[in-house]
Amino acid sequence: MRRQGVLLTSFAEIYNWGRANSIWPLQFGLACCAIEMICVAAARFDIARFGAEIFRASPRQADLMIMNGTVTKKMLPQVVRLWNQMGEPKFCIVMGACASSGGPFREGYNVVKGIDRFIPVDVYVPGCPPRPEALLHGLMEIQKKMREEPLTGPDAPRYFRKDTTCEYPIPEFGEHDLVPPYNSELWKPPAPIVREGK
Amino acid sequence: METLEQIRDRIVAKFGADTVTLITNPGPSAQHSLLLVAHAARDIARFLHDDPALRLDYCSNATGVDWPDKEIVETVKTTQPDPAGGPDKVVETKTKRIQPGCLEAVYHLYSIALKSAEPVIIRMRTANRTDDVTLPSLTPVWRSCEFQEREIYDLYGIVFTGHPDLRRILMWDEFKDHPMRKDYVGPDDYEWEPTPHGEVLERAKAHYPTPPASTSPKSEE
Numbered sequence: 001m002r003r004q005g006v007l008l009t010s011f012a013e014i015y016n017w018g019r020a021n022s023i024w025p026l027q028f029g030l031a032c033c034a035i036e037m038i039c040v041a042a043a044r045f046d047i048a049r050f051g052a053e054i055f056r057a058s059p060r061q062a063d064l065m066i067m068n069g070t071v072t073k074k075m076l077p078q079v080v081r082l083w084n085q086m087g088e089p090k091f092c093i094v095m096g097a098c099a100s101s102g103g104p105f106r107e108g109y110n111v112v113k114g115i116d117r118f119i120p121v122d123v124y125v126p127g128c129p130p131r132p133e134a135l136l137h138g139l140m141e142i143q144k145k146m147r148e149e150p151l152t153g154p155d156a157p158r159y160f161r162k163d164t165t166c167e168y169p170i171p172e173f174g175e176h177d178l179v180p181p182y183n184s185e186l187w188k189p190p191a192p193i194v195r196e197g198k
Numbered sequence: 199m200e201t202l203e204q205i206r207d208r209i210v211a212k213f214g215a216d217t218v219t220l221i222t223n224p225g226p227s228a229q230h231s232l233l234l235v236a237h238a239a240r241d242i243a244r245f246l247h248d249d250p251a252l253r254l255d256y257c258s259n260a261t262g263v264d265w266p267d268k269e270i271v272e273t274v275k276t277t278q279p280d281p282a283g284g285p286d287k288v289v290e291t292k293t294k295r296i297q298p299g300c301l302e303a304v305y306h307l308y309s310i311a312l313k314s315a316e317p318v319i320i321r322m323r324t325a326n327r328t329d330d331v332t333l334p335s336l337t338p339v340w341r342s343c344e345f346q347e348r349e350i351y352d353l354y355g356i357v358f359t360g361h362p363d364l365r366r367i368l369m370w371d372e373f374k375d376h377p378m379r380k381d382y383v384g385p386d387d388y389e390w391e392p393t394p395h396g397e398v399l400e401r402a403k404a405h406y407p408t409p410p411a412s413t414s415p416k417s418e419e
Contacts, residue, residue, distance in 0.1 A: 074370050107398065109377045109384040110369065173370040177385035
């Protein structure tokens with residue numbers, strides 16, 4: 001049938017195939033990892049091979065946020081606002097140690113200890129900074145996630161479900177710290193692991 | 199370029215003996231500096247900037263230093279004659295006193311016009327660390343001090359009078375603390391870490407009960 005020009009597929013498959021091959025990342029740089037991201041967009045590593053070369057300057061036109069670099073507490077409300085302004089379906093890659101966990105600045109008073117305290121993260125790319133190939137691998141993981149995403153049922157993405165919200169609260173600047181210091185619906189402080197005999 | 203002693207002597211001759219002190223640095227860098235009295239500092243800075251032999255027209259760096267209250271133990275040795283006729287006894291009396299702390303602003307000055315290689319370092323000190331924390335701003339003299347004095351105000355809490363735009367520059371406006379002060383306590387958003395050490399370990403103990411001690415007998419090695 002395919003030779004006759006008839007293609008049989010499901011709607012979800014062709015929909016996911018389409019969006020996985022035209023990801024538009026947000027043009028958004030926070031710190032030194034942004035240099036690596038720019039490198040990925042340039043000729044040598046060439047993110048255009050994956051259909052993701054159109055870095056949009058407006059969050060309204062983007063569907064992938066690459067959190068590249070240290071997120072300071074002063075920057076965080078703007079980051080969450082940009083995330084809220086992006087239209088669904090949207091994905092988030094966390095790039096590098098700082099954005100994943102605070103990195104070397106984790107004990108600092110002014111650094112968010114991981115952006116996953118405030119916005120949902122799809123793929124973590126470790127490294128300090130990650131190699132461009134690592135970011136491309138992260139992008140391929142996002143593509144894989146997009147292709148396998150069901151559009152209906154209990155595993156449907158949040159924007160197709162009634163019971164979840166796509167709006168994430170923006171923390172306020174407090175007198176000593178951000179208020180609240182993390183989004184308790186997204187992130188819980190991990191329990192200590194008590195090892196026997198230690 | 200004149201030596202720091204010569205500069206000091208000229209300042210003393212022009213502004214009075216109590217306006218400047220030479221602070222020597224005993225370290226290997228031997229970067230000595232001039233401590234200016236706050237009320238005369240603006241005029242002295244203008245003099246340093248305009249004087250034809252100095253022409254310190256460029257302030258490359260302005261920073262703050264926090265000197266917390268320091269307890270100083272002084273030991274005085276006195277000899278007491280032994281009534282029994284023996285050798286004199288040496289009695290040590292220790293007196294403790296608190297040296298009050300202060301906040302300090304340090305400026306590194308160069309002359310571009312005279313191509314100076316070594317900086318002339320000037321300092322100013324506040325009266326204390328709590329309520330009297332004002333210093334004259336040197337931004338009217340060196341424009342490059344503007345952002346750096348804002349940073350000192352933000353992180354150390356020194357209030358610069360005469361600054362054109364004294365706001366916080368790094369932290370947000372609602373922030374109340376001064377993080378670079380030695381007694382600053384950061385927000386307690388500690389979470390469990392697999393390998394806590396040092397200060398983090400102390401904070402971890404406050405958050406979590408200590409793990410139960412090992413009940414299994416240790417191998418004798």
